[in-house]
Amino acid sequence: MTVSTLTTAIFLVFSILVNPISAFPQTTGQQPLPLPPTPTMTSGDAPKDTAPTPISSSSTETPVLKTEDVRSAANSSSRYVSKTEPIRIPRLETPPTIDGQLDDAAWGGAAVFGDFLQTNPGDNVAPTHPTEVLMGYDAKYLYIAFKVIENRDKVRATVARRDNIFNDDYVGVHLDTFNDQRQAYILFFNPLGVQADGIFAEGRDDDYSVDIVMDSKGVLTSDGFTVEVAIPFKSLRYEAGKDKMWGIHIFRRFQDANKEMDSWMPINRSISSSLNQAGKITGLEDISTTRQLEINPSLTLSQTGRRSRYTFDNNPAGRYINDGLKTELGFTAKFSLTPTITLDFAYNPDFAQVEADAPVSTANQRFPIFFQEKRPFFLERIDIFQTPMNIVNTRAIIDPDIAAKITGRRGKNTFGILYASDNAPGNYSQDEREDLRICRQTRFTNPGAVCGIERFVDKNADIGVFRFKRDIGSQHNLGFFATTYNFTDRHNHTAGFDGRFRLDEKTIAEFQIVGTNSRRHFYDSELDSAFYRTGNGFGYSYMIDRIDRNWRMTLDGEGRTRDYRADVGFTPRVDTNQHRSRIRYQTDYDATKPIIFK
Structure with a gap:
């Protein structure tokens, strides 16, 4: 028996002892939320001859979905787009007003994403509360709206700093605009529309140093909250046009329910990559690509005292000097x-x-400290x-x-x-430059004098x-x-x-x-x-x-x-x-x- 075979056998026995196989009840679809009128179905949408079965939010048994059943369950509601095919995003005739209210007629023509799944702590099970997302575009913007059902008293929402919303409830997307399954834009929003944006890359930590210009607004409602977002295409780097596809993940975090994470697409924990499990959107054509x-x-204008x-x-204490007014263009x-x-x-x-670096203690610091750009x-x-x-x-x-x-x-x-x-390497202080001036003067009496910074100053x-x-x-x-x-x-x-x-x-x-x-x-x-x-x-x-x-x-x-x-x-x-x-x-x-x- 080889080492590989022995290792596999031990792993299988241990898995059976720790996690015995059980029978999983079948999961039904979610009841659609009351949103704008259903748009005309495209070829990528779900068939209309199926109807959703409501799930009771008070049920004590959590239905579990097998991974192979999740995608077929995507067609449980005719108003929801399919998870098994690329979604053609509709072009909106009139842009919605970004005020957090989903009362614009423009949203009636948007694609509707639903049937979310709880992926953490549950494993592709029914979520505590339903979520719906609407999406459309025009020549300049990608529009996204989130309607989240939640007990109003349990919504966590603060006027947080940008990129500091992760103690709140939040919704958002990963947009793989090149469909390369390697990296994606992170676009998250708390219930008030405060943004957290950055870059997700497979195998690396999320990078929130990137700030993307976009418009978002969130509003708390009697049964949860709604968020509207307008993302200018000029703020993104992307490939679009006929038959071009983007990868997309849509997420919702519910802090009060054990930090529950809901996802539009099922997430298989046995697969190490996230973006290769993303859904696909297409149809983003005739986008304005002016060279901006x-x-x-x-x-x-500055004046320095030193x-x-x-x-x-x-005087050994030195003297205080005010340098002249300095202008820099x-x-x-x-x-x-x-x-x-x-x-x-x-x-x-x-x-x-630019925001200053946070103070760092360098006491007993033997090695350099890394500061983010x-x-x-x-x-x-x-x-x-x-x-x-x-x-x-x-x-x-x-x-x-x-x-x-x-x-x-x-x-x-x-x-x-x-x-x-x-x-910076050749930018010396005024006192150092004064030392250089004095050193040069000594050369009249000592031609061999070496002035230490002479070769470097202003280089x-x-x-x-x-x-x-x-x-x-x-x-x-x-x-x-x-x-x-x-x-x-x-x-x-x-x-x-x-x-x-x-x-x-x-x-x-x-x-x-x-x-x-x-x-x-x-x-x-x-x-x-x-x-x-x-x-x-x-x-x-x-x-x-x-x-x-x-x-x-x-x-x-x-x-x-x-x-x-x-x-x-x-x-x-x-x-x-x-x-x-x-x-x-x-x-x-x-x-x-x-x-x-x-």
Whole structure:
């Protein structure tokens, strides 16, 4: 008997002991909610010869759906679109008013999504309360409306900050606008319409640093709440047109019912991916694709007060100086070449309006601290440049005089090119410049005097990034990246490959390899001194992750050699190797219990 066979046998016996097979009652459809008149059915809609069977919300028995029965149950109501075929989204003749009220006649022509399923803590069972979603579009906007039935006293809704709504009830969607089953827009809304938006990528944490321009409004009702949303197509990067499809997940979170999560599509816990279980929408044709140019100019007036150590009377406390009024002009520009390709440019950009980093204690901190990017210029398609080893960290570009970036997607190819001229390395303080002036004066009497910062002052660092990634098949991708950082006596170049492969529906494998070349000062801890020399380094990262219904097994690791440097990225440590393995077992939730989460 092989090791693989023995492992499988042990797993099967353990699963039977922990989770014995039981008979599951058949689940019926949900009673449709009173919404605007039913639109004319399209070819992708459910047949009209079936009728829904109501589910009592007071029932003590939770009906359970087998995965193979869920999709056939999608046709339980003739007003609801089918889950088994791509949904053709209707084009609305008149746009609805985004006020949170579902009383616009325009919604009568929208596609209606219903028959939601509780996917957590239950496993594709009937939800505590029903939910319906309406969707339509016109040349400029995608319109979505949510009607949520819930006990008004149990609705959790606060006037929260953007992206900070996850202690409230919320509804929303994942929009896979390229239908590549790899990443999607996150668009969530609490009952008052407060937004949380970001990027979902398979195998990574959700990134809420991205802010999408859209309009939303929510209203509390006597039996729950309603939310209306208008999403400009110009705020998205997408492929649309005849026969183009988008992937879509629709979710609803009910905090008071054990943090219940309801989903329009069934979620199979034995499949590790989310987006390959998404539904499909189509019919988004004749969208206005004007080449949009956005220019944001800035004019900054500033005056700085500082304490200088240079005085007229040699006072050791120094003196206080008010520098003169300083004027700075700058701008950022964004030009949409196509719906999938964007050009960004910045000249002396002013990031003063960007949210400041939260304070972090650095007491006894031995290694650098990672701070998320928040500047809008760098956030445009930042997901393209992200890799497991953080080879590109745009926070390394501190104060660019000029910067340009082109990002986009064409077919199965995703690419990004970034250039910046950063004046921060050569931007010295006034006292340091005074030291330089005094040092230069001493050369009249001491021609051999060396002024330490003379070669660096007012010099810029040139930074470049190239990224290319190609989708292979429907579930794999392979990428190449390269970066360069060049300052007066500090030069660093990196290049490498990365990839992600789905070995089967439960197993994911990722890797990244990096080679680096540097000409700079390297610190020698044994000699306690830094030497200017050339250093070549190597780094690697790997991960194999197998996720089943109850089991998760992960093997991962990373390492970097002593001379590894990635000056455009973020490197916590060098000269290290780490290898980790984890096994987790989680029992199935019992959705009928009064407390699942606490």
